Amino acid sequence: MAVQQGAGGPPEAPGAPGTLEVPGTPEAPGVAGAPGGSADAGPAGAAGGSGPRAGRSGPPTSRDVARAAGVSQATVSLVMGGKWSGRVSQRTADCVREAARSLGYRPNLAARSLRTGRTRTALLVVPALTNEYFARVHSGAARVAAEHGFGVVVYPSPEGVGPARDPFASARAALDGVIASSMAADALAAIRGTAAGAEALPLVMLDSDPSSPGAAATVNLDIADGMRRTVRHLLSLGHRRIVHVAAAVDSWTFHVRARALAEALADEPGARARTEYAALNVEAGRCAAQRALAAVEDRPTALVCDDDVLAAGALKAARRAGLRVPEDVSVTGFDDLTLASALEPELTTVSLPAEEAGAAGMAALLAVLEGRVPGPRELPVVLRTRGSTGPAPGAA
């Protein structure tokens, strides 16, 4: 760009956008910004001492772009901000963008945040990122965030988000909103107290009790449906004695699973279930399943596990008890992690749309930040029938 207006008007017209002028600063009037205007600024070159801001150090600012484009800083801000329709002519906007591009200009996010009070950053609170499910939630959330120029910082709530540890200690002032996924009830309360308290940060709850107060929006998975499908699948295979290997975690998602299992089983006379609780790891799952299978007579023919990790433990327990899966006992999981298809037999499990949930959560948060009120969403789940379930022993 630089000099150069389109249709041959006199290039000297002062002040016309498209011409370069460096008002105030006594400086060589030579073309400064991007000499040729070509695409390539040259690798590590071109920025000799003769360019604009020769004495300056940091990255280019909007003012540098303004100088290069021959407009005011405000105009640059208008153009870069995106909302310039009706305020800036197409020609000037193009010129500014070209100057910005050739200078390698990036808006300073700190300054922007200071000015707007918005940080374009969301906090994702999950029980543990090392759980593949939550990593996938993060992935979906981060993708949508990036598409809207947002960043995501994740807070894997450590053991006990008590009042002692403040989740937002260093980040709170730099957040626009919070997404909390599958948090335990007490942790969720702590988050609500901190996030939605004095500061009133918008809170989106993912896979959490929708009746719980304080959330600006809710995204849920149809967990109950997943459990119902699992139970019906087992019932149709002839299973009547079922043990629920339940996660010993006080979180909504697991309460729902327990309730849905009970309800689905109530439809079938003669079917009944016991519950064994286990912490969320393989070894605990194995112990719980071992207890379940210890019943000599009246041994369950199916183990419904709250999580694939627990199901992995259940497979181990079955093998140690000398039982074949699925011939002697069927096992089901939840989440459809990589683990589910790595095990042998592969797990029948409920596949949860984790990425989609994260994406929907972030989309809901963005909507809230724009003043809209997204209705509650419920994402469908799928039962993946695989090798770990089969006809009940002795059934027709």
Place this chain on the structure above:
Amino acid sequence: MAVQQGAGGPPEAPGAPGTLEVPGTPEAPGVAGAPGGSADAGPAGAAGGSGPRAGRSGPPTSRDVARAAGVSQATVSLVMGGKWSGRVSQRTADCVREAARSLGYRPNLAARSLRTGRTRTALLVVPALTNEYFARVHSGAARVAAEHGFGVVVYPSPEGVGPARDPFASARAALDGVIASSMAADALAAIRGTAAGAEALPLVMLDSDPSSPGAAATVNLDIADGMRRTVRHLLSLGHRRIVHVAAAVDSWTFHVRARALAEALADEPGARARTEYAALNVEAGRCAAQRALAAVEDRPTALVCDDDVLAAGALKAARRAGLRVPEDVSVTGFDDLTLASALEPELTTVSLPAEEAGAAGMAALLAVLEGRVPGPRELPVVLRTRGSTGPAPGAA
């Protein structure tokens, strides 16, 4: 102003540090911010409109604290910044901190960043957070970062960090440094080009080629030692025909594994290895192992896998081929993921200190940011011997 005579002056002296005054806002002088200092702030209450600064909107600023403490804003900044020794008296500092605490003051990070040019935020670039290993790296890095008031934003490099997708598009201006873990060579080059290019962001490389230029610091795992131990373990069990199920990823960590395997095997006359490549997922691992086991005579007695996920595939392939593990064929993995002990038999695998690596990486980055030059670190690894390896068939 700030009158101020020595100790013992009447507490009513206006403006004296130590007295609380909230000029302008006519209000009940009761302590507001954190009432009892007890653990529980009460659910969803307490935050009525009666706090201090009733007329103002945003969170309290350093100026509010200054007013409350009867000092200037600069003094608040001095105290909160930590480096006030010799500049502010103990008494005033205490007074300021008390005022800050009671107002619930948090420094505005955007303003601080704008002023200092530092953001106290690091970018962690990993191939995929859904890989448990990298989730653990993140966990370690985030912990250390939090201990130093830093935040971590993670960029799970999507397929192809080519020049097309700019990893730092929205975040670059808000970063102090970058940690890149186990990146593929080309992706690493892209990062180096973007991060260490014009902006010269400090880059810490984790588990990457230490001879590669551009890194301000390096943290490595003793991958070679892990592979050596694996091979020696197998050799001592009598294995001589080994297939290396290698990750088809052009990254330093896998090159090291291949080289170390070859070298360790060279020590033993009569031992030899073939290589089968596989993408990093269970199914690809299964296929590669299937190919390896297809050799009718000269069938390998051990499969050394570059990753637990590949090993899971290998277990499946063995079973499908009608081979028992470890009686007919031994299998080893790498990483010691949850998966390793969920499988049956449990995997003999090299346990990598993922959290520690992340922590060390962040510590190195912090050191660089403080101007120190951390020497390269190499973290030890451990071979976890479990059920998937046993004596070679036909061996003594």
Place this chain on the structure above:
DNA sequence: GGGGCGAAGTTATACGTAAAACTTCGGATG
């Protein structure tokens, strides 16, 4: 023909903090 109006900018200001430069003052020193 003039007055209003929209388009296309510009000028000016505030955001909250850190830090350099300046002020004040009591005491130690020559």
Place this chain on the structure above:
DNA sequence: CATCCGAAGTTTTACGTATAACTTCGCCCC
């Protein structure tokens, strides 16, 4: 007694942006 000095603050300014308020000007319509 004049002076210098360090302690303990204060005043002031700059960081880079977004946006409200203002200016200019060509144009259309009564």
